[in-house]
Structure formats: structure tokens, C-alpha cells
Amino acid sequence: MKALFIHDHYFVHDKVNDKYYDGSGGSFTKYMWDRYLSVFDELLVIGREKENLPNKLVISSSNNVGFVLIDDIKSSKDKILKYKIIKKKIKTEIEKVDFVISRLPSTLGFFAIDICKEINKPYLIEVVGCPFDAYWNYGGMLTKVIAPIQYFKLRNYVKKSENIIYVTQKFLQSRYPNKKQTIGISNVNLKEVQNVGSVLSFYNKSFETFNIGLIGSFHVKYKGHVEAIKALKYLVNKGQKNIRLNLVGTGDSGWLLDIIQELNLNQFVNIIGLLEAGEKGILPFLDKQHLYIHPSKQEGLPRVVIEAMSRGRLVLGASVAGVPELLSEKFLHKPGDWKKLANQIEYIYSSKYMWEKMIKENIEIALKYKEGILQEKRVSFFKKIMNERN
Template identity: 40%
Template sequence: MKTLAYVYDARCYKYQDDIFGVFDVTVWDRFLDGFDEIIVFASIYKSDIDTIKKLNLNKLNHPKVEYVHVPFIDTPKRLIKNFFINNSVFKKEFCRVDAVVIRVPGQYCNNAFHVAKKMNLKVGLEVVGCPFDAFWNYGNMQGKILALVYFYWMKHIVKHSDYVLYVTKHFLQKRYPTKSKHTINASNVDVQVSNKEKVINHRLSTLENNIRNKKITLGLIGSFGVRYKGHEEILKAVSTLDERKYIYIEMIGGGDYKWVEKLAKSLNIENNVKILGKLKSGDQVLNWLNKIDIYIHPSKQEGLPRSVIEAMSQACPVLASKIAGIPELLDNNYLHKTGDFKHLSLQISRIIFNSVELEKMINANFKTALAYDRSILSTKRKKFWLDFSENL
């Protein structure tokens, strides 16, 4: 019997005997062809049912999956305090496993990697983002120092791991190269691509009606708990437009959004902005994407963004920042430099009532999304991790 340790610095929540989180329990299927059980290392907090419902979390219980708590690291003080605690957790629990897979970047992934290597365990990675961009754009000097620290930590981890799965085609591979001969690119985002004719016709019909009525809705997905997801850029971009009276912005995501409301008010567009809070991944998000007209993603930190691919799978026009793996998805005409809200404003103005260009974007985006169909990526991931298990 083979047991896998999976290290992922997600925040999970425990209510009675159940574990809840933002991801879906089906993510473990990719490993279970090669492993009989999985021990997941995450930060687990006791919660109540009202909080679970408010956060729109998914139940993560699985007969072949066990969850182990690892203290979260989100400040320099906790980094020092929890370093030894986390090391002791990994040393104890890794005695029960045959291999380790780590999702990077992460706050305690460095600990897990070095403990696994000292115990001569094979290490596989899921490389899903760039810590340098995340910390550098956090907004203070402490963030910039941490950006350099985590950047070099991650370069070391990726370089010396045994199996490496990248979610991008080029960007993360170039920034974080590996010595391993066992690598693939497979997005951590997969979508169920629907009937092409139905999806595109619905999008064209809705857009045509909204253009005629001069009411265009822009959408953005991103946590309000961080300042690098582009909330500021979309608000500033719309506030400078002559057409702003025809434009409405809807935002979804968790966290405290008061700062966004305050910014919208200071820009005199508070009546144009609607904050919907957190929606559950899957049908809730996809249904919302079908109601908006254009998806905007001015993020300053990414790997390969789920929200952009999901929007494209619904044939939604997309404007986004030119960062990480996003240029692998969109034509350069629909990209802007991070933080450049003036360029974003010009792009919005150019396309919002341009039916010909919008139709071009709709068709191109849906075609790109086909490469991220669930059936294709699921098979690719399963084969990779099965090979990992067979070569222990």
C-alpha cells in the first residue's frame, strides 16, 4: 500500500468531524490511481456552520484522505515561531508516507521539501504561481524583502525536485527551471466546455441586447484581502471614461471589501459598483460569468488564472494584465502592463460598443478554452502522477 503526503498551505475549516475548503474534493482523484491514501497537510481551523455557509466552502471529506494541521505562516514573527513546529510535524508524519507532493509557492513548503529530502523521499511539485510577484506587489518594504527570500527558496526547491508539473506553458518554466527530466505542463484549472454554438450564440445575443440598451457590465474576481488583484485598477480605469454612466462593475471574492467601497466613492463611481461577496466555485461562478459582458483581470500576481480560463470557457471577452501565464491565453491587443489603468481604460473604451471586435474576442476565447477541457487535462495529470508513484 502506497501513501502520499500532499503539502498545500491552504486554510481549511473543521466543523464537528467534517473538513471544508475552497477547492473541490475531486482534486485528489489525480493521485489515487497511483496511491492508496493521501495525507494532506494544511492549516485547519475550528469553525461553526454559519461561517462555513458564509464563506461558501466545499466539504472535503474523502474515505482515502486524511487531513493534518500545520500552523499557518503569514508574518515574519510566525515564520520564526512556527518554523520548528512545522519541521517537527513533517518529520513525524512523513515517516508514514512513501512520497511527497508539494504545491508551490507556499508558506511552509520550504520546510516540507527539506524534511522530505533528508528522509530520502521522492518529491513532486505542482508549480502554480510566482511568490516574487505576490510579495513584491504587496505594497511595503517588508513584502519586497520577502519577495527575494521566497523567490530564491522556490528556485532551489523546483531545481532539485524529482517530478515537476507546471501550470503554464512557458512562464514558470523559464523563471523556475528544474534539473528533473520528469516535467509536464498541465493547468491547475480545467473547465467543462459546453456546446460551442449554444454558448457563443447566448453570449452574442446578450451582448447585442446590452449594447443596444447602453448597459455594459464588467466583472472581476479576486480576494478583497489583498491589494494586488486589480480592484484599484478597474475602478480607476472606469472612473476616467466618458462612457462610465453606461458601465457597471460587479466584483466577487472573499475578504473585507470596505476599502474598495471607499475608493469607489472617492472616484465618484460608487453607484456603478456592486460587490457580491464570495461565490462557490463551479456553477455559481459560471452562472455569474454568463451574466456579465466583459471580464477584467488587472492582477499583479498570477500563475495561470482560473477566473480567466473560466470566463473564456463561457465565451466571455477578457481584458487582463500582461503577467505570468496570462499572455499564453490572450492576444497582446487585450493585455496591459500591471498597474496601467490608463491603458486598461483605453481598451475598455475601444471595445465596449464595438460589436465586431467583441465577436472576434468571443470566438477566439472559446477556442482557446477548448485546450483546458477537463477530460484532456485530467487524463494528462493522472498519467503524470501514476508515473511518479511507479518510480518510487
């Protein structure tokens, strides 16, 4: 059987070696496609095309996986002009497969569901985020007008569909309910969890610099970078001179550099940029941090928070989406509340007696998100759908 996966994710096609690369984020790799290939014989991926090669670290090409890329939609006018062409191209590909996996919210994903209903093709929806939070926190008045429109659109599509995978256990289910066949499965790809002993040996070492990590794309401004920098400035002004904020992410960080320079924080902030996912980049980075913070204003269930917990890191986060499913209330702050974040960082730093308990709790929670456990649930759900269809 052949399945089709569709989402607005960017991919880059290097025509020289005929390889496809993840164009934004680095999580769409062979390991992600293997999740579906354990159920289907072949997988066709439809996403958006990015012309430049910003990220050749992470390859997306894999055996039994094909790609069809759609020209990037850069504006509403562009979307209207290309609507028929795009939809026809997607329909042609959907007709060739047995099953469709539509990851929402995404423009291409919505197109795919319309087509599936039109030609009676079985499909499943993966709900990975809240468009209301994304648009509301993105920018100016226009995006705040779009936010409720996108909210009701996703709510309507989910309500009228039969098979839904949510990445959260509660949050997305409550905002975008479905009374038919649903399950909550995170899309984190967690292969191992650190043992408590090795983590404690790291924290028991003396250190001159208390490292704080934050991972989030620089091309969006709702990932909490500004709040993290304001919290850092507050702490530096109070005399905390041995802390450093280490930032990892894709996109142009120029706007952030301007803020850092304006606040005279150059010596306290390290912009690392892009790192490869997993054990070749992100995990070694996390292993060097004493604290991971995630002050993002919009999420589904943030994979990186689970990854940080799996490495036994101390973690603080904003109380958005599925984050409260991972962290207890005392380690949460309201989105945008940089002063509470600063106070929490200061409290964590000065409360070493709590570290061992926090480390053990985080590792225990992360164990529930190991890939083997999640994949067993995922395969079982897919097979149930296919058996009922047959």
C-alpha cells in the first residue's frame, strides 16, 4: 500500500545529487518517514519548495519515499492565482495512493482533505498546533483578524473528520474536538533517555558559567527570544554575571542581535544558529546546558521540551498548549511574563538542593515519550483504521 503525507513544511531539492533536504527545522528525516513505512510500503511526501539551501545538514530523502514539491505561496494574491493549479497537482497525486495523512494546520493539508472527501479517499488528520495562538502572537492587527478565522476552520475540519491524531493529550483535543476515532501521540522522536547517575555527575561538577539553552526558529517572533533576553537583562542588572543564554535555531537572527547589542548583553548571549536534530547536534547541545527554558507563546506539544527532559535538564516553560502536560505549575510562567521567568531562573539557580528531585521527575516523564512506546500506539491506530476501511 502507498500513503501520501502532506503539510506546508519546506523542502529543498538539490538537483545536482537529486536529494531532498529539510528546509525548515530539521525534524523531517528518515526517522520520521519510518513511522509511516512501518505501516505502508511506500510514502509520497507533498510539501512546499524552497529554492535556496539554508540547511544541508539534515537530509530528508529516504528509501521508498518520494517527493512532490509545490511552489511557495508567498501571499494571499499568490494563493488565489495558483489555487486551481495547486489543487489539481495535489489531486493527481492523491489519486495514485491508497491513504492520505494530512498534517494540520496547513494550507496544503486543507486542500488534501477537500480532495479526499471529493473522491472518497481515506485520510487521517494529524493536529500538531493551534493556528489561533500562532496568528494571534505572530504580529500586527491583520494576523489577529486571521487568528479566529483559522481557529474555526481547523475546528470545522477536525469535527467533520473520522480519524485524528493529536500531539497533545488534552490541550488540542479541547480546542479542536472530535467525537469519532482519536488518539493523543506526540511527534517527538525520542530514542533514549539519560540515566540519572550520568546527569547528576554533570550537575555535581563545579562550573564558572550557568548555561541556559533555548531552541526556536528565529524567523518567527513568538518563540520567546525577546522574553528570554529581557529576563537575562533583569538578572544581569541584579548582579548575576556568570550566566549565559545559548540560542539555537534556523532563520535570520539579525533582529535579535540588534536587541542584544542595544541592551549591552553581547558577552552574555551566544547565538549558535542551526544544529542538526538528534545525537549529532541538538542532544549534545542540551547536554551542556544547566537549564532549558521554553518561553514560546505558541506550541502544540514542544518536542524540544521533552528532549531536554530526556537529558535530565532542569526545565522552565510558558503555560501554553501542551506544556502544562509536561511541567508542574511551579515551573511555568504566563506567556510574555519575562519577569516571572527571570525570578524562576534565579530560584532554580539558587536552589541546588532541588536539582536531583527535578532531574528524576523530568526523566520519569520523558520515559513515557520514548519512540518505541509512541510508535506502538501509532501503528496500532493506523492498522485499526485500515482494517475498518477494508
